[in-house]
Amino acid sequence: MSETTDDLLATDGRVIGQRAQLTRRRILDATAALLREHGALEVKVIDVARVIDASPATFYQYFSDVEDAILALATDLVRSVSSIQEQFDRDWSGGLEHARTLVTDYLDFWDEHGPVLRVMLLRADEKDERFRQVRREYNAPFMAKMVSKVRAAQSAGRLAPEIDPEAAAGAMLAVMDRLPNYRQGFEKRGTTREAMIETVARLLYSSLTGAPLSG
Amino acid sequence: MSETTDDLLATDGRVIGQRAQLTRRRILDATAALLREHGALEVKVIDVARVIDASPATFYQYFSDVEDAILALATDLVRSVSSIQEQFDRDWSGGLEHARTLVTDYLDFWDEHGPVLRVMLLRADEKDERFRQVRREYNAPFMAKMVSKVRAAQSAGRLAPEIDPEAAAGAMLAVMDRLPNYRQGFEKRGTTREAMIETVARLLYSSLTGAPLSG
DNA sequence: ACGTATTCTGACGTTTCGTCAGATTCACGG
DNA sequence: CCGTGAATCTGACGAAACGTCAGAATACGT
Numbered sequence: 001m002s003e004t005t006d007d008l009l010a011t012d013g014r015v016i017g018q019r020a021q022l023t024r025r026r027i028l029d030a031t032a033a034l035l036r037e038h039g040a041l042e043v044k045v046i047d048v049a050r051v052i053d054a055s056p057a058t059f060y061q062y063f064s065d066v067e068d069a070i071l072a073l074a075t076d077l078v079r080s081v082s083s084i085q086e087q088f089d090r091d092w093s094g095g096l097e098h099a100r101t102l103v104t105d106y107l108d109f110w111d112e113h114g115p116v117l118r119v120m121l122l123r124a125d126e127k128d129e130r131f132r133q134v135r136r137e138y139n140a141p142f143m144a145k146m147v148s149k150v151r152a153a154q155s156a157g158r159l160a161p162e163i164d165p166e167a168a169a170g171a172m173l174a175v176m177d178r179l180p181n182y183r184q185g186f187e188k189r190g191t192t193r194e195a196m197i198e199t200v201a202r203l204l205y206s207s208l209t210g211a212p213l214s215g
Numbered sequence: 216m217s218e219t220t221d222d223l224l225a226t227d228g229r230v231i232g233q234r235a236q237l238t239r240r241r242i243l244d245a246t247a248a249l250l251r252e253h254g255a256l257e258v259k260v261i262d263v264a265r266v267i268d269a270s271p272a273t274f275y276q277y278f279s280d281v282e283d284a285i286l287a288l289a290t291d292l293v294r295s296v297s298s299i300q301e302q303f304d305r306d307w308s309g310g311l312e313h314a315r316t317l318v319t320d321y322l323d324f325w326d327e328h329g330p331v332l333r334v335m336l337l338r339a340d341e342k343d344e345r346f347r348q349v350r351r352e353y354n355a356p357f358m359a360k361m362v363s364k365v366r367a368a369q370s371a372g373r374l375a376p377e378i379d380p381e382a383a384a385g386a387m388l389a390v391m392d393r394l395p396n397y398r399q400g401f402e403k404r405g406t407t408r409e410a411m412i413e414t415v416a417r418l419l420y421s422s423l424t425g426a427p428l429s430g
Numbered sequence: 431a432c433g434t435a436t437t438c439t440g441a442c443g444t445t446t447c448g449t450c451a452g453a454t455t456c457a458c459g460g
Numbered sequence: 461c462c463g464t465g466a467a468t469c470t471g472a473c474g475a476a477a478c479g480t481c482a483g484a485a486t487a488c489g490t
Binding site for chain 2: 466469471
Binding site: 010014017020023055056057 | 436437
């Protein structure tokens with residue numbers, strides 16, 4: 001067994017102390033802020049350095065480039081997403097309540113961390129292995145819980161056997177990962193956040209339990 | 216009515232001739248190729264220029280930056296996507312056939328143009344107005360057709376009135392726009408392309424017509 | 431206060447950006 | 461076939477960002 005720790009490292013590999021941890025954190029916060037304000041394509045190392053009032057060289061002590069910093073931000077998110085999926089552990093047979101809570105939480109999460117999540121998905125889709133790894137950790141618990149719900153519904157004869165559990169779970173994840181990005185467009189046409197949550201909750205509920213969409 | 220043409224323009228506003236159109240096209244092709252090979256974050260003007268064996272200044276005659284070139288690529292795609300949605304005009308009451316064809320075509324489209332589509336969605340999600348405009352043109356026909364199918368199913372009592380037609384249509388679009396990006400992961404775990412198509416077709420069919428997922 | 435390890439940065443060579451004046455190429459009339 | 465003007469392309473350049481490193485500044489234990 002190789003010795004591993006979760007100590008934070010500088011780019012040269014050394015374990016960093018308290019002062020450095022603070023600097024590292026300020027770099028990450030500044031990166032997240034710039035990512036939100038401008039797009040992923042125009043966050044420059046020099047801008048981050050300017051925001052925290054440090055030399056660009058300081059940035060390079062902790063991250064090899066902006067993408068690397070975003071990867072660290074995404075990695076941090078994995079921890080905080082895990083609490084959302086607790087809703088899957090409840091008994092869904094009673095109705096839509098848990099589905100609604102789940103969708104609401106997921107939407108809130110996207111509202112807060114959209115800029116980072118978008119880059120994570122883009123780079124993972126573009127086959128960057130590091131981001132794929134993070135995406136996997138991020139998706140895996142959701143996928144596992146949804147897949148088992150689908151299988152259960154299939155065993156009970158409420159979902160057709162032609163449905164692939166992984167694909168169905170992935171589809172629901174797709175809905176939750178993309179729909180938040182359409183909120184502004186929806187609202188312009190009169191679809192409220194609540195209507196969106198209700199609809200997604202029903203699609204989720206139906207797809208995972210086999211319940212009809214007719215009411 | 217102001218005079219408008221669809222002539223191609225250089226960055227200085229002049230209408231361009233045949234030779235220039237060819238150069239412009241070579242720039243776009245090179246950009247698309249680099250986008251596929253590397254990610255969106257690391258396509259440089261100078262790389263595009265090198266590929267077509269031209270000076271960087273030539274690039275700037277037609278596009279203000281790489282993003283601008285990708286926008287042009289995305290705009291071109293709007294034309295070719297419109298043929299896919301013909302499947303919506305058929306009568307779906309007979310079964311899954313048209314849904315399957317639609318999903319298959321959409322997946323093929325993503326396989327071919329994924330790199331450009333990903334940037335379009337990212338930049339639109341990041342609230343860039345130009346990309347939002349393209350995304351709207353790209354989505355609008357699909358949305359309209361799906362919304363009307365949902366409304367029809369609601370009128371017939373096959374879909375609950377609590378379902379928001381726009382949100383439901385958007386959700387299905389979300390599935391089709393994100394699931395292609397998971398194909399590689401799916402296949403590693405034994406979910407074939409065919410199983411994915413079949414599952415998405417069933418979800419689509421169920422969500423738009425109210426048919427049960429139980430088979 | 432001193433010595434040492436940690437952290438930060440000024441300074442610099444390199445790469446890319448983005449512009450412009452002038453060179454090159456092309457179409458066409460003579 | 462040549463000359464001419466319009467269209468297109470590019471060499472050259474200043475500005476900006478990258479990325480590295482030696483040494484300066486800082487914090488910390490004793």
